[in-house]
Amino acid sequence: MRRVSMRKKHILFLTGSILGIIFIFIYYLSGSTKIKKEMNVKSLDSVQQKTKLQFISSWASYDTKSQPLQQLLKEFTQTHSDVEIEDKSMAGEDFLFILKTDFASGNPPHVFGLWPGSDIRLLVQKGEVADLTGLLKANPDWYNLYREATWDYVTEDGRIYGIPLEIIYEGLFINKDLFLAYDVKPPTNFEELLEAVKIFKAHDIVPIAYNATPEGSYIYQNIVMKLGGKEDVENPFYPDGSIKQCFIDGMYYMKALYEAGAFPEKTLLLDDKTRNDLFIQKEAAMIVQGSWFIGDSALSNYDTTVDIIPFPSLEGGKADPTAIIYGCGNGIFHISQKAWEDEKLREKSIALLKKLTSKEASDIFTERTGFITNIQLTSEQKDKASMTQKGDKLMETAKELVGPVDSFIDRVIWEEVIIGQFTQMLNGEITPEEIYEQVKKEMQNKTVQ
Structure with missing residues (x-):
């Protein structure tokens, strides 16, 4: 009987111990879950407070x-x-x-x-x-x-x-190693630019990297700037709403370059990066670009084979030969x-x-x-990198600083009516005068609205 009694006590003790352990375990889990919930709530609160x-x-x-x-x-x-x-x-x-x-x-x-x-x-x-x-x-x-x-x-x-x-500037970037290789003079006027185009084209080098997009229009903007100077560029319209002559003449200069073979064969189909890469990879001799063209993923700031010069002067142009587009x-x-x-x-x-x-x-x-x-x-x-120094020199020697041409015309009109019809203009499907007659009407409509 005593052995049975002892055995019962032993079983009761073990059962109680096991139940106690289970209780403690359940309590721990419950507390842990509560802590986790509190942590999750705090974590959620911290995210929501951002x-x-x-x-x-x-x-x-x-x-x-x-x-x-x-x-x-x-x-x-x-x-x-x-x-x-x-x-x-x-x-x-x-x-x-x-x-x-x-x-x-x-x-x-x-x-x-x-x-x-x-x-x-x-x-x-x-x-x-x-x-x-x-x-x-x-x-x-x-x-x-x-x-x-x-x-x-x-x-x-x-x-x-x-x-x-x-601060930004624009200028004519030239691969001077190509100019030296083919004995080409860096152009200072339009006649010299056409001569450079002729030589590079004869050697299967793209003369000027260009495409018919708003960013590609930097060359057109520089032509307009050289023709009109600061006064006409920054005040592009006459009182009756018609455009200053430099904008129309600039298109005819672009057409002359196009017909001379200055641009890539598929120029009207190129995207902006491909256009830039033509110059960077030495497949093109020139490009009209700005200070933002220099740096990582583009033209190295330490490139010694590239020069930056003012865009060539044009006959009858009002701008100083050293004039550049400059602004913010x-x-x-x-x-x-x-x-x-x-x-x-x-x-x-x-x-x-x-x-x-x-x-x-x-x-x-x-x-x-x-x-x-x-x-x-x-x-x-x-004491800066070579390309930055060249940009500084371009700005320091410029006797005339002209604001970006496209900043003085409504952006939608610039991109859709003017640049948007460059392909047709270059192909002779529409005249510069007809384009700017549309611009005049669009400007008048915006004034009425």
């Missing part, structure tokens, strides 16, 4: 400033862990379409880059862009970083609407009015704006691309 900033510029994909921009955006989110940036940047012709669509749909970016011209002026007139005048007055050290004259590019009716970080590029940064009206978005947008337009950002872009900064450089920074 401020989402929408940003867009044309510095993406094959653009030389794409990678430096990504570096800056990454650094910003690392130091502002409560911010998440949606970067909608897009290179090429689609950028402006996306930007304008976002504004039109009521979903504008919070911070964006956009060059001077009709598009930003229209957005300002519609009240879509934040007035930064008070912000800059409250931060004089920030304001004083930039050259005083460049504030004109971002000022409307005495109010400042953007921060001008980038997509490196002008703005805040949308919608972001400004939201206290949290305004605070974060200002922080991002300061990051993108800082001396640190300027140094990064200048070091890695052909970027021409609007911030004064120190003496140590003036």
Whole structure:
């Protein structure tokens, strides 16, 4: 009996112990689940607390400033862990379409880059862009970083609407090794340009890398600039709405080059990158491009085989032989009015704006691309790469600086009516006069609206 009693006690003890262990295990699991739930809730809360900033510029994909921009955006989110940036940047012709669509749909970016011209002026007139005048007055050290004259590019009716970080120029880029190989003189006038075209064409070298797109139109813009000079380019219309003669004559010069075989055989079908690559890969002797053409994924900033010269002078042209197209590029940064009206978005947008337009950002872009900064450089920074030095020399020796031709005409009209009909014009299907008669009507329609 005693053995049976002892056995019962032993069984009861084991059963109790097992039940106790099970209870403790269940309690642990319950507590662990609770902790996990709390952690998940906290984690979800932390994600929900992040401020989402929408940003867009044309510095993406094959653009030389794409990678430096990504570096800056990454650094910003690392130091502002409560911010998440949606970067909608897009290179090429689609950028402006996306930007304008976002504004039109009521979903504008919070911070964006956009060059001077009709598009930003229209957005300002519609009240879509934040007035930064008070912000800059409250931060004089920030304001004083930039050259005083460049504030004109971002000022409307005495109010400042953007921060001008980038200076741009355009010129005739020449593969001087090809010029030396075929004993060709760098052209200083149109006759010498035609002679260069003749020689390179005879040796199966594409004379001028060109295509019929808005970006390809830089050569046409430089021709117009040389014909009209600063006055006619920056005031393109007569009081009756008709265009200045330099715009019409410029098309006839383009037609002369086309008929002389200056452009690639499939020039009307090329995309922008293919056009650029013709020059970079030494398949073309010349290209009309700008400072943004220099840097990663494009023309190396340390290339010693390329020179930059003013576009050749044209007979009867009003511009000085040294004149170049000069202004501010997509490196002008703005805040949308919608972001400004939201206290949290305004605070974060200002922080991002300061990051993108800082001396640190300027140094990064200048070091890695052909970027021409609007911030004064120190003496140590003036020892720059060869292509940057050549760009500086081009600007320093220019006796006339003319604004980008396409910034003084409505962008839609420029791209759709003017450049959009270049193929037909070059093929003789429509005359320059007929194109600009359409421009006049379109401008009058916009005035009535």
